[in-house]
Amino acid sequence: MPWLLFGIALIPVIAVVGVSFFVEDVFSGVENPFANHGNIFTITASTFLIFTALAGPELLIPDRVEGVLAVYASRPMRVSDYLGARAAALAIAAGGFLVVPQLVLYVGLASLDDDGWFSGLVSNASDLPKILLAAFFYLLAYGAPAFLVAMFAKRLGPAWGVYLAFMWLSSGFAVAITSATTGIWKYSALAALSINPDIVMDWIFGRTTVREGLSGADFGPMWSVGIILGIAVITWIIGLRKYRSLL
Amino acid sequence: MTSPSGRALISTSQLGHAYGDIVALHHLDFTVPNGRIGLVGANGAGKSTLIKVLLGILDPTEGSAQVLGIGVADDPIAVRARVGYMPEETCLPLAQTAADFTVYAAELAGIPTKAARQRASDVLTLVGLHEERFRYLGEFSTGMKQRAMLAQAIVHDPDLVFLDEPTAGLDPEGRTEMLSLIGRLGEFGINVLVSSHVLTDIETTCDWVIMLDGGRVLRSGPLTGITESDTVDVELLRDGGDGHDVIGALQRRGAEVEVRGSVLRVRSADDAFDLIRDALAETGAGEVPNDHRAGRCLRPGVQAARRSPPRPAGRHLRHRP
Structure with missing residues (x-):
């Protein structure tokens, strides 16, 4: 399943680079509106959300249910080591899902550069830190809630369902409430958990894309950054407290 | 009382x-x-809790403990670097092979991958799982799982290994094999603290015993001092009367019986435990409900005595030194 999702994540970027190669003359002298990192992030983020739903619970639940935590408890490691290693495992997978397609796009677009491949790499090098930063926020925004659910779920299936429902429904409700109300209700837009990293990513790449339904909320991207970081910190604290009694 | 290094x-x-x-x-x-x-x-005597406190998993609410000369509360990581632990409950990832998990357990202790593979192979051979090492742990029998758990506990060559009820759930043959394995750990320089509610298991494998009851230490000393004692105190909580039946049965077997409230002090030139077992089996005094404290202590021993009269499978009598 992970490899299938990884393959799915790569399809759009390969398609974009391929199409750009064949229609190169159409966009001669202007920026290709399809072949940009923001678009690819928007597409691959959906796949990454599903992957996180599968991987987050898989990383935590079996250890707890099968009693393997007792083995970790007898080894020279702290609770933070264990949780940090699990988060790192998810981060590596996130690299595969979020960063590798972006690198393929980066190299692919460079190969189409009018001034040559190397020149293309150099001229677009400023995109690399932006890619890493955006991937970091997607990882936090999707991974922390997945871990939070997994810390309390006892079975994988329900954990997947709860996580996906939580992420999708929270965003759906936020969009619905924000669109239909005014005043203090606009703050419900902050509960759009699966949309917040999109807003941050747009900001990082300097895009002006208005997220559907949340335009009325009129929040700056820093609010989304704060929500993402806040949930991640809360998840970390809850994890330390919960696993302190287990490890 | 102390190791050669003085600790x-x-x-x-x-x-x-x-x-x-x-x-x-x-x-x-x-x-x-x-x-x-x-x-x-x-x-419920506190055995597993004590082991978890000694491992640093649980914090002591009072007092202190030292393991291998290291204060547990001061540096639990240093303690864990030198000990192994086989928990009472299963601790095996069912979707991994025995070899993979044992290697992983060694790596968690800081052993490099190549050395971990070698040690895992050696240890799985020691516990009799060499042929099964590439099978998934979920396919293992109870006895094989116990041996795999022992393997992960010793794969990193600890100075001390905590074994929490290592014979739980094993058939007699598996029990014997596990006790034999535990007995061999000393050959590799590994000290062992093994918990059990079956005194016979302790007698078979250990040379020092700590007796816990209700979270208190009843006795801590060389095993020889306990097994050579000719006096055993038994708390007789319910036998349908005032204990006369049991006292009579014991006296007919040549034991001296002194009544101290609900406690019978039994003294015999023969094995006092065997006499008490036979007396309880004869009178049915051990047939008390499971939820009764003495029931947990007495009933299994009596049942075992009825099945195999020459020697009990375990001694579950409440012993007062």
């Missing part, structure tokens, strides 16, 4: 632990030397 293997001072209002360990004071240490007591 006790384990020592505690007024050690206590409580789960909220429930006090599991009361002011434990004991010191044990290197070797094979038995930790015996009924279910």
